[in-house]
Amino acid sequence: MCAEHEHKAAQTYQDSGLPRVLLNCTVNGENVSQWIDPTMSLLHFLRHELNLLGTKEGCGEGECGACTIIFNGRAVNSCLVLAQEAEGSRILTVEGLGQEGQLSILQQEFIKEDALQCGFCTPGMLMSARALLDRNPEPEEEEIKEAIAGNLCRCTGYYPIIEAIKKASEREKEASQR
Structure with a gap:
């Protein structure tokens, strides 16, 4: 996805005008607590709010697998999950695979x-x-x-x-x- 399209996608979420919801979850072993737009996908939350750019957006329809993460122990397409559905969950992205600066x-x-x-x-x-x-x-x-x-x-x-x-x-x- 080109940078211009990503910027527009991020801007769309910021401008939706819907009341924000609080999301509490664990991402790559770190506790996260953040107010988010309720229409935001988990993919966009990871990329735009947490700056975890390893999770890629390919098709945006759950067909290509570029956005796959581990969500409560299962591989899922993060483009198909609303970020607010991650409340209380454990998420692992590609950035969390290695430890102490070493590749897994x-x-x-x-x-x-x-x-x-x-x-x-x-x-x-x-x-x-x-x-x-x-x-x-x-x-x-x-x-x-x-x-x-x-x-x-x-x-x-x-x-x-x-x-x-x-x-x-x-x-x-x-x-x-x-």
């Missing part, structure tokens, strides 16, 4: 396996993969394919992505046994 194992494997090119789909793909590995640390290839089925990639194809997720699974298992 999953992010490292995406780089090693060349599972990214333009990078537009990468944050959503990483979040779908993270949600899968959180619920099933040793997924079969079919489970990986199913988990990322809602994320469209136009550049790399899916084989490097699938391999990166497999390798991350193996490395995370090894790390947990240490």
Whole structure:
């Protein structure tokens, strides 16, 4: 999405004139309490209010997966969720994957396996993969394919992505046994 369109979208929410609602949630481990426009999507809240720009807006209709986040343990398209629905929730975005300035194992494997090119789909793909590995640390290839089925990639194809997720699974298992 171009910067001009994003600015207009943000301005639309600021100018809606509806009474604001208080949103309290946890984003990437940090408590957030903010007054928001009740018509704002969770995607726009993350990008425009919290400046978490890793979550991308692609289609705005829940079809491409670029805006995928982990919402209370599940991968969801943040463009389809109203921000006010996040009251009391736990949200993880791509910015929350690494720790102490270090990339997560999953992010490292995406780089090693060349599972990214333009990078537009990468944050959503990483979040779908993270949600899968959180619920099933040793997924079969079919489970990986199913988990990322809602994320469209136009550049790399899916084989490097699938391999990166497999390798991350193996490395995370090894790390947990240490």
